[in-house]
Amino acid sequence: MSKKKVVVAFSGGLDTSYTVMKLAQDGYEVYAACANTGGFSAEQLKKNEENAYKLGAVKYVTLDVTQEYYAKSLKYMIFGNVLRNNCYPISVSSERIFQAIAIARYANEIGADAIAHGSTGAGNDQIRFDMTFLVMAPGVEIITLTRDKKLTRKEEVDFLNEHGFFADFTKLKYSYNVGIWGTSICGGELLDPTQGLPEDAYLKHVTAKEQEALLKITFDKGEIVAVNGEQFDDKIKAIQKIEEIGASYAIGRDANVGDTIIGIKGRVGFEAAAPKLIIEAHRLLEKSTLSKWQQYWKDQVANWYGMFLHESQYLEPVMPDIEAMLTSSQRNVTGTAILKLRPFGFETVGIDSANDLTKSKLGEYGETQTGWTADEAKGFIKVSSTPLRVYYGIHKDEKR
Structure with a gap:
């Protein structure tokens, strides 16, 4: 046989x-x-x-x-x-x-x-x-x-x-899972909920020569196309480049407590310079290039997308539908996001995009407006307050 x-x-x-x-x-x-x-x-x-x-x-x-x-x-x-x-x-x-x-x-x-x-x-x-x-x-x-x-x-x-x-x-005291999208760290001090990981538990440490440096990530329709001006056709290599830069500042360290699929709580440490930098740069660019409701609804479906991935539901038929919506939302997410890196952290600086909605000629927040008059603003505010004025006009005892 x-x-x-x-x-x-x-x-x-x-x-x-x-x-x-x-x-x-x-x-x-x-x-x-x-x-x-x-x-x-x-x-x-x-x-x-x-x-x-x-x-x-x-x-x-x-x-x-x-x-x-x-x-x-x-x-x-x-x-x-x-x-x-x-x-x-x-x-x-x-x-x-x-x-x-x-x-x-x-x-x-x-x-x-x-x-x-x-x-x-x-x-x-x-x-x-x-x-x-x-x-x-x-x-x-x-x-x-x-x-x-x-x-x-x-x-x-x-x-x-x-x-x-x-x-x-x-x-070993710690177990590691090294991947393109970050390294997870389990065991050791993480088994005690009052403790965090010590420096020697991490695989990557501060090696950057400069105390601060700018990182510029350029996106085209939501996908990375350049890092500090260097063009990348291969998106994996772009991610690896960002990881190399961010890891030299020991960026992306944290610990997460979450619900496992089988129902118990789990705690995991991680170091993920590339994901943290890419996601925050991308989010920064979206704030200026997406409408309010595009951002809102994209956040809702993206949250479900992440949950389904974690819960082993990638093959659920709704996933391609969510992906279609996420892809559509990226049609104007083109430009460069600028971050400032420093040891163990970073901050967002700004963006440069032809699709920047803050450049509208109708008005500049807190400064000037040309798309409406003062009287029109007063009228807008009064009409917007109508539901509240109706409610509290009848329920005077509920006024806060």
Whole structure:
């Protein structure tokens, strides 16, 4: 009988290393697939490939979906200025969705009988992987050894060592997930709600030579086209450039407490210079180029877009509808936003755009007006007050 084909979503970490070896030992034909959304270096990917074969995989592949991740998710998170709880760039959650889609697509291509991942039963990732696989690869078995066997790190390490595989799986004080849209940090002091992360918990530190510097980000219809005058056709490279600049000032550090999909509260630290700078620059430009109600309604749907991404609902049919609205809202979001950077922080300075609505000839706020007379202003104010005058004229006892 032919062996069953299983695709393992392989990160190179302890759980997925154990999964590859155990399934190979159990007689599966194991395909180790690393879905890269921009968080793996070339060295890490090479090491993953070497280790996958040592662990018993018959084939290793890197599925590079970084550009797809930008085109189908990051772009809309920028359009929507999406921050979970007005704080956290939705990095890990959105990455996992696109990693899962890539894995499911690959499993379908090779006719896999099963897909395996290394998520535990205590977090959000198990839901993101399982739900995506159920929809994108219906009928394919889902194997989760770490979750089902409630394995400890020691049990996994001991199994690998007993079968001749040795690697540094030392349990560190902090766990990190490095991605194109920020680095998440878990563990350590974050387990105590009264504490924050110390300096040595962060991967990036102040290295900038200047105490202050201007950062100019140029957008065309909401998408980045230049950074400090340098043109970028590749949006991923533009993001990486902004990250390089912002990280040298240790910008983008924070911690977020939020609701997990399974219902418990979770706390995560992060450092995300590029997302924080890009979103605030984009928001600054929108304030001058969008109408009041464009901004209002875009904020409403963008909030839902971020929630659906986090809650593993990217495949919900409403998402393309929200994306269409976000895209339409960007038709006049063209120009340059200027930020001032300093160690550990930044401030918004201003914008330069041909679509700047503050340049109207009808009036300059707090200074002069040419689009209406003083009497017209008085009439407008009086008419606008009519509903209040009606109400309090009848309910005199309720006046505040």
